[in-house]
Amino acid sequence: CPGRQHFGFPNLAETMHRNLPVLSKKYFKKVLIANRGEIACRVIKTCKRLGIPTVAVYSTADAKSKHVLMSDEAVCVGPPPTSESYLRIDKILDACKKTGADAVHPGYGFLSENMKFSAALAENGITFVGPEASAIHAMGDKIESKKLAQSLKVSIIPGFNGEIENEKHLIEVANSIGYPVMMKASAGGGGKGMRVAHNNEEAVSGFRLSKNEAKASFGDDRMLVEKFIDQPRHIEIQIIADKLGNVVYLPERECSIQRRNQKVIEEAPSTFIDPPTRKAMGEQAAMLARGVKYHTAGTVEMMVDGKRNFYFLEMNTRLQVEHPITELITGVDLVEEMLRAAAGLPLSITQDQIKINGWATECRVYAEDPLNNFLPVIGRLSVYEEPAHVEGVRIDSGILEGSEISVFYDPLISKLCTWGPTREESLQRMAIALDSYVIRGLARTNINFLRDLMTHPKYVKGDITTKFIEQEFPKGYPGHIMTPQEEQEIITVAAVTHTLKNLTRFGDREKHPSQTNQQLSKRWVVRHDKNTYYLNIQASAAEGYLSLATHLSSDVFHSFDLNLIPLPAPKDERNYSPLPFDIPCEKDLLKSLEDSNFGSLQPYHHHCRFGEYILTGGKQFTMVTQWRLNNPIIRYTFSGDSVKKENCVQVISSDAFHYRLQYMGSTYTLSVMSPLQYALSEHMLPPPSVDHSKELRSPMPGVVVETLVKRGDNVNAGQAVLVLEAMKMRNVLYSTAKGKVKEVCVPVGESVDDGATLVVFE
Secondary structure, three states: OOOOOOOOOOOHHHHOOOOOOOOOOOOOOOEEEOOOHHHHHHHHHHHHHHOOOEEEEEEHHHOOOHHHHHOOEEEEEEOOOHHHOOOOHHHHHHHHHHHOOOEEEOOOOOOOOOHHHHHHHHHOOOEEOOOOHHHHHHHHOHHHHHHHHHHOOOOEOOEOOOOOOOHHHHHHHHHHHOOOEEEEEOOOOOOOOEEEEOOHHHHHHHHHHHHHHHHHHHOOOOEEEEEOOOOOEEEEEEEEEOOOOOEEEEEEEEEEEEEOOEEEEEEEOOOOOOHHHHHHHHHHHHHHHHHOOOOEEEEEEEEEOOOOOEEEEEEEOOOOOOHHHHHHHHOOOHHHHHHHHHOOOOOOOOHHHOOOOOEEEEEEEEOEEHHHOOEEOOEEOOEEEOOOOOOOEEEEEOOOOOOEEOOOOOOEEEEEEEEEOOHHHHHHHHHHHHHHOEEEOOOOOOHHHHHHHHOOHHHHHOOOOOOHHHHHOOOOOOOOOOOHHHHHHHHHHHHHHHHHHHHHHOHHHOOOHHHHOOOEEEEEEEEEOOEEEEEEEEEOOHHHOOEEEEOOOOOOOEEEEEEEOOOOOOOOOOOOOOOOOOOOOOOOEEEEEOOOOHHHOOOOOOOOOOOEEEEEOOOOEEEEEEOOOOOOEEEEEEEEOOEEEEEEEEEEEEOOOEEEEEEOOEEEEEEEEOHHHHHHHOOOOOOOOOOOOOEEEOOOOEEEEEEOOOOOOEEOOOOEEEEEEEOOEEEEEEOOOOEEEEEEOOOOOOEEOOOOEEEEEO
16 A cells, blocks of 8 residues: 655644643553544544544555544555455454554444444454444344334334345335335445335335445345334434443434435534423433443434424434534534543533533535436545635545545545534524635535525525425425526626736736726626626726726616726735736725616725725625635625625636636636627537437446346336446436337446446437
C-alpha cells in the first residue's frame, strides 16, 4: 500500500464544541479506528484533544484520504472492496498488533455492530469501544431486540417476532399482519436491506432485493416483517451508559426527512415532542439499555404517530451518523463518553445535567442527483471549500480537495450542521452554509434539494413525516423554481460579472472614463431558459463614485439600464487604483435598483467600505456584497421591510458567453452577448441530437448484478429489466416503453460507466 504523511487539524474545542477545554486524558495508550471517511476523522478529533495517539486503517483506494492524513499512524488492510479490507476482522486485529493499539473504535457501519468482531478483540486483550458481544446480539439484532422490548412491556409495532424463512412464509406473515408492511434486514441499518410492500408482488420483489443488500452490506441476510405505520415520524433517543450501571438519555432527534428509507436531514430537538413524551421515550430507552447491561453510546429508534404514541423500532448499538446535532445542543462529547465507558470509568454527566441549549440541524451532503431519483454520482473534487465562516456551523467530512467519490463506498460528502439559539436561526444559517458550500468536479450533489427544503413552507413549520419527500415531490424533485424577483437578481449578477470580466480583459484597449470624461457604455443581451433580457450598462467617473442603476421595463422584451461609476478606496487602503482598468484585489460597486417607477430613477450614491457593493431601491431594501473578481462566490446581505437575510451566488464556470451560476442551491445556465452576437446566434444551427429512445442506459456507474430479460423477450413499459449495484445499494432499472429485446449488452458482474448502454430494444 502507498505511504502516508502527517496532517495537522484544529483541535475539537476550537472546531466543534463550545466551552470544552483541551484535556490530557489518556484513557488508552493508542486507539485504532476501524472505519474510514468522516466518522474516522470525527473520532480522531476527540482522541487528539485527549492526547491519545490514533491509528487509521485504509484500503488502497483510501491511501491519501483525510482520515489517513489526520492519524498518527496508518495501516493498509487491503484492496477497495469492503469485503477484502474494512470488513476483514483478521486484518484489523493484525493492524492492532503491529501498532500496539490497545483499543478499537468502530465508528458506524462496517464492523461496528458485529459481535464476532467484539468477541475477537476481547480474546486478544484489546478493548472494543462499544458494547459487549451479548448486548450487540440482544439489541443490535432487530428480531431479538423486539422480543426483549416486548418482555419489558415497551410498545412495539405489530409484526412477526422472528425470522422470515422464505417467500412463502413472507406472504403468509404479510397477509396476517395486513398491508402495507415493512421488510427489514435483522442486522441492518442506514436504510439498506429495507423495503415497503403494498401487495404480494411487491413483497416478493422487495424481499429478494433486501436480502441481497443485507448480505452484501452486513454479511447477514435474515429478514423481519412488521406493520408499516402511515404518517409516522421517525424520532430517536440517544443514550450513553457506562459499565457501572449509569445510564442517561439525551434529547431526541427528528429524522423523518428520508429518501429510500435513508435519513437526509435531521434536527434536535423535534418540533413535535413535548416534555412529557420526551421523558417517557427517554425512560423507556434507558430501561432497554439496563435490560441488557448495555454500556457505550446507543440509539433507540422509534416511530411516533400523530397522537404522540411511540413504538420501538430498533436499537443501534453504536455511535449514530447524526450524533453531532445532539452534541451541539447538549455540549456532550459522545466519543469521549464512549472512551470513558470502555475504560471502565463512570460517565462525566448525570441525567439532571442534561439540558437543551438551542437548536441544531444536520444536512447530509451526498454525491447524488436529486433530479434523477437521487441516484449516486462519482468524480474527483477539483475544488472544495467548506462554509466554515458561517456562524454556528460544524462540518464533519472525510474528504479534501482532490478526493475521489468512488463506486466502492457510500457517496456521503459531509454532514453539514448548524446550531442556533432558535430553530429559525439554525435553518437560516443552514441556508447560508449550503449557498456558500463550493463543490466542483461532480456532475451533481444534493445541495439544491437540501437548500429548497430549508425554505419549504411545510418543513419550516415542522409539518413533516417519513413520507414528506414522496408526498411533496410525487413526480420527483424538479429543482428550484425561481420567482420573478429571483430571476432579476441572477440576471443582474450575470450581466455585472460579464461586464467586469470584459473590462478587465480589455482594459488597456478602452480608456478609463475618468481619463476621457466620457461614459463607457456596454449593452448586453442576457438569456435564461426561454427568457431574454436587454441590458445597457454605462460606466462614468461622476464624482469618482461607481453606481449601478437597474431598470426593468414591463415590455415583453425586458430591459435593464445600469450606470457604473468608480468608487475611490478608503485613505488607509494601499496600492489601490480605480476600477475597472487597474484591477485591485477587491472591487467596489454601488448599485441602485428601482422596480416601481422606472422613468424617474436617480443614481444612488453612498460612501461604502472598500470591497463592498450596495443595492438599494424603491422598496427600501439593501444588498451588501463583497466580491473578488474570479472568486467563485458572490456574497451579499439582503435587508428591507424588517427582514434581513444573507445569500450568495456561485460562479461555477464561464466561457466567452456562458455562465453557470448556482443560486438558491440550484444551477442555472445563462448567456451574455452583445446585440450583434445575439443577432448572429439566432442563425446558428442547433447541435445534432442522438436518439437513445431504443436503449436502456445506466443512470450511474455500478456493477450489473442481475439481468431479468434476454434477447427476444417482449417487455412492457415499467417492467423490471436489470439490477445495478452502486455504492452498496441495489437499483432496479425499468423499461420506459413496450418493445422487444434486441440485445443485452453487458453480462452479470461487469462494471459499467454512467451512460453505458445496457439493453437495446427493437
